[in-house]
Amino acid sequence: MFQLDPRFVQIAADPIAYARQWKKQTGQPVIGTLCSYAPEEIVVAGGGLPLRLLTTGAGDQGADAHLQAYSCSLVRGALADWLNGRLAELDGIVFAHTCDSMQRLSDIWRLSRQGRFHADVVWPATVAAPGAEAYGVEILQAFAAAYGRHFHLAIAAPALAAAAAIYNRIRDRLRRLYALRREQPGVMPGRDWLAVMRTAMVMDRSILAEALDSLVSALEQETAAPAAGKRLVLAGGVCEAPAIYDVIEAAGATVVWDDLCTGWRYAAGHIEPLDEIWTALARRYLQRSVCPAKHAGLTRRADDLIEAARLAKADGVIFLFLKFCDPHLFDYPYLKQRLDAAGLPCLMVELEDQRAAEGQLRTRCEAFIEML
Amino acid sequence: MTVDSARETRKIRCVAKMKEIMTHYYIEAKTAAENGRKVAWITSGGPVEPLIAMDVIPVYPENHGAMIGAAKMGQELCEKAEAMGYSSDLCAYARADIGAAPIDGGPIGGLPRPDMLVCCNNICGTVLKWYEIQARYFNAPLFILDTPICHTDCSDAVRRYVAGQIRAYIAFLETVCGRPMDRERMEAVGRLSIEGQRLWQSVLDTAAHRPAPLSAFDAFFHLALIVTLRGTRIAVDYYRELLAEMHQRIADGIGAVPEERYRLLWDNLPIWYRTRWLSERFAAHGACLVADTYTSAWCSSLPYLDENDFIASMAEGYTRIYLNLGIDQMAAAVIDMIDKYGVDGLVMHSNRSCKPYSLGQYDIQRIVAEQRGLPTLMIEADMVDSRAFSESQVETRIDAFMEMIKARGPRKDH
Ligand code: SF4
Numbered sequence: 110m111f112q113l114d115p116r117f118v119q120i121a122a123d124p125i126a127y128a129r130q131w132k133k134q135t136g137q138p139v140i141g142t143l144c145s146y147a148p149e150e151i152v153v154a155g156g157g158l159p160l161r162l163l164t165t166g167a168g169d170q171g172a173d174a175h176l177q178a179y180s181c182s183l184v185r186g187a188l189a190d191w192l193n194g195r196l197a198e199l200d201g202i203v204f205a206h207t208c209d210s211m212q213r214l215s216d217i218w219r220l221s222r223q224g225r226f227h228a229d230v231v232w233p234a235t236v237a238a239p240g241a242e243a244y245g246v247e248i249l250q251a252f253a254a255a256y257g258r259h260f261h262l263a264i265a266a267p268a269l270a271a272a273a274a275i276y277n278r279i280r281d282r283l284r285r286l287y288a289l290r291r292e293q294p295g296v297m298p299g300r301d302w303l304a305v306m307r308t309a310m311v312m313d314r315s316i317l318a319e320a321l322d323s324l325v326s327a328l329e330q331e332t333a334a335p336a337a338g339k340r341l342v343l344a345g346g347v348c349e350a351p352a353i354y355d356v357i358e359a360a361g362a363t364v365v366w367d368d369l370c371t372g373w374r375y376a377a378g379h380i381e382p383l384d385e386i387w388t389a390l391a392r393r394y395l396q397r398s399v400c401p402a403k404h405a406g407l408t409r410r411a412d413d414l415i416e417a418a419r420l421a422k423a424d425g426v427i428f429l430f431l432k433f434c435d436p437h438l439f440d441y442p443y444l445k446q447r448l449d450a451a452g453l454p455c456l457m458v459e460l461e462d463q464r465a466a467e468g469q470l471r472t473r474c475e476a477f478i479e480m481l
Numbered sequence: 482m483t484v485d486s487a488r489e490t491r492k493i494r495c496v497a498k499m500k501e502i503m504t505h506y507y508i509e510a511k512t513a514a515e516n517g518r519k520v521a522w523i524t525s526g527g528p529v530e531p532l533i534a535m536d537v538i539p540v541y542p543e544n545h546g547a548m549i550g551a552a553k554m555g556q557e558l559c560e561k562a563e564a565m566g567y568s569s570d571l572c573a574y575a576r577a578d579i580g581a582a583p584i585d586g587g588p589i590g591g592l593p594r595p596d597m598l599v600c601c602n603n604i605c606g607t608v609l610k611w612y613e614i615q616a617r618y619f620n621a622p623l624f625i626l627d628t629p630i631c632h633t634d635c636s637d638a639v640r641r642y643v644a645g646q647i648r649a650y651i652a653f654l655e656t657v658c659g660r661p662m663d664r665e666r667m668e669a670v671g672r673l674s675i676e677g678q679r680l681w682q683s684v685l686d687t688a689a690h691r692p693a694p695l696s697a698f699d700a701f702f703h704l705a706l707i708v709t710l711r712g713t714r715i716a717v718d719y720y721r722e723l724l725a726e727m728h729q730r731i732a733d734g735i736g737a738v739p740e741e742r743y744r745l746l747w748d749n750l751p752i753w754y755r756t757r758w759l760s761e762r763f764a765a766h767g768a769c770l771v772a773d774t775y776t777s778a779w780c781s782s783l784p785y786l787d788e789n790d791f792i793a794s795m796a797e798g799y800t801r802i803y804l805n806l807g808i809d810q811m812a813a814a815v816i817d818m819i820d821k822y823g824v825d826g827l828v829m830h831s832n833r834s835c836k837p838y839s840l841g842q843y844d845i846q847r848i849v850a851e852q853r854g855l856p857t858l859m860i861e862a863d864m865v866d867s868r869a870f871s872e873s874q875v876e877t878r879i880d881a882f883m884e885m886i887k888a889r890g891p892r893k894d895h
């Protein structure tokens with residue numbers, strides 16, 4: 110019987126405690142990120158730990174001194190964590206171009222930075238714009254230079270190539286897990302899946318690469334997987350609530366694929382060639398599975414989603430959005446229209462705060478799965 | 482003077498002319514196809530000059546949104562978009578436009594079909610999504626000019642990147658229109674654009690006089706041309722006339738508000754369906770909204786535009802506009818305006834439609850309080866969707882705010 114490496118469970122349960130411990134052991138900086146477009150490879154090349162911040166779940170008290178109620182719970186929760194000292198481990202933060210709310214959060218955070226390192230990596234919003242790649246290289250180098258200046262280190266191409274190689278290995282393993290999930294749904298329960306993805310955005314990346322190697326080997330040994338029931342694709346922004354998977358599984362369905370910022374969009378894309386590392390890195394970010402805050406043509410996101418659902422032999426799609434999340438909410442009617450045309454039923458759930466979402470989710474998901 | 486004749490004196494004469502110009506402009510746009518002309522939909526902060534140089538008629542869905550709001554049709558059209566699956570938390574300009582398109586809704590029976598769409602994201606990420614939706618709906622080519630936000634500065638990397646896209650933009654227009662751009666004409670349009678922006682800034686500057694000859698509510702109205710006809714002789718001539726009228730009002734001692742005692746600064750978009758009501762509410766307290774951060778945004782990049790080489794300066798000019806800056810730079814601009822116009826207090830419209838404008842307002846409010854000691858009134862509303870507006874609540878807050886301003890007395894340092 111498959112047993113998940115307990116490190117995944119522990120780190121996912123308390124990423125901040127892990128970062129604290131890591132920092133004590135290594136003496137190296139911990140750099141927060143809030144988006145899967147943050148160039149973590151550069152952080153790792155400089156010896157730092159990229160720590161993806163979701164929210165600690167301790168609430169958003171204090172955020173309302175800076176943010177109106179019409180900002181999403183991720184933006185509000187992360188700021189509250191920061192202002193209330195729950196992210197004291199951070200030596201700095203890097204914001205990547207995301208949505209309007211995130212851009213303003215960057216400003217607010219920078220003005221309250223308390224002497225920590227702060228960087229903005231403003232990626233092209235149109236990933237195929239003329240000059241996007243050259244510009245991408247320049248912003249990556251500017252970020253590396255600023256990071257180096259702050260922490261008195263230099264990030265040379267060989268170190269970056271080494272970091273990229275680690276990321277290639279990590280992402281390759283993650284993609285292998287995705288393939289397994291599609292081929293043998295239920296081989297690992299949703300809760301475990303979430304723990305693995307959460308940990309992948311926190312754990313020391315060299316150690317992570319090894320842990321993922323072992324995980325893949327272990328899962329490849331598994332022959333019998335529980336019956337999948339209805340096969341679902343989960344799509345949306347961030348997803349960090351185990352309750353979602355519990356609800357879906359209890360209703361007799363399995364998530365066999367996703368299009369999430371904390372899922373496939375983090376795992377997608379390879380960096381090569383490593384001897385032209387800056388260009389290769391920029392290219393990976395510009396060509397990876399695209400998020401709705403970026404433009405990659407008028408139909409690309411719908412095409413990709415339908416293709417993924419088809420490959421996953423999905424019976425339906427559940428969209429999970431945070432309330433006030435403009436990019437996703439703008440895309441939804443078109444995605445739904447395309448899914449309808451492709452004969453794929455979907456359900457849209459808009460969550461105020463996904464950690465408190467269980468009740469809200471249960472009834473609607475059950476009814477949806479029942480109908481499939 | 483009787484109340485009526487005093488009101489008559491205070492009326493800005495140019496208003497009639499403006500209405501005439503806008504009517505003519507929309508008739509021209511709506512009959513473009515019959516006259517063999519192309520129509521481009523473009524965002525309010527987008528580079529319109531190349532369109533004018535190519536003889537394409539620019540149409541502004543945001544201006545349309547404002548008209549929908551002013552005509553109090555916002556709620557109805559937003560609800561249409563919601564029925565199409567769009568969340569009620571999305572920008573109401575986008576919702577109203579998306580809701581209006583299939584039914585030719587709104588006060589002018591819908592906008593003319595676009596032959597192309599030009600989206601510049603220097604104002605927000607919303608337009609990127611909104612234009613994707615409309616480009617799909619109308620099956621028209623979309624050009625996106627991507628202007629990375631300058632949180633703290635505008636780097637050479639950004640300048641180069643945007644300059645490359647300006648070249649691509651011109652190439653796009655040449656393809657869609659099937660003919661090359663006349664560069665001299667383009668430079669001439671650029672000079673008119675800069676001239677129009679300077680004149681518009683001069684018009685706004687007249688409000689530094691006491692009493693202010695025009696208020697922010699007037700500016701909301703007269704703004705339309707610098708948005709829709711920027712780069713044309715019509716806009717230049719119009720603003721020259723308006724400026725002359727403002728100077729005359731100053732000479733005659735005519736103020737926008739009967740007895741101006743307090744001067745306030747407005748932040749964010751207007752609340753289009755309540756401008757008159759708000760203006761009267763404030764005027765009843767002897768307060769004039771003398772300036773605003775919104776209408777001046779169309780001159781915010783003047784320092785970066787070069788009338789001798791307009792095309793080359795467009796990249797920086799269109800990138801460094803007010804909303805595409807970090808909030809500390811926005812706060813600095815607000816403080817400059819406070820000093821320039823001699824303002825006693827700040828009125829912030831917390832506009833749930835517009836996140837890039839509204840998130841960060843609390844920090845700007847704090848910076849203003851720290852650096853100038855000025856109080857702020859925060860009005861929770863939406864620019865177009867009247868469901869987000871509570872008249873009684875806003876009224877109470879205005880009254881309380883004005884009591885506080887009165888207790889402090891007008892600022893002595895101006
Ligand atoms: S969840 Fe949506 S609104 Fe919130 S930060 Fe992410 S993209 Fe922006």
Ligand code: SF4
Nearest residue numbers: 572604605607834835
């Ligand atoms: S109101 Fe704000 S969000 Fe809406 S289009 Fe204008 S700048 Fe963008």
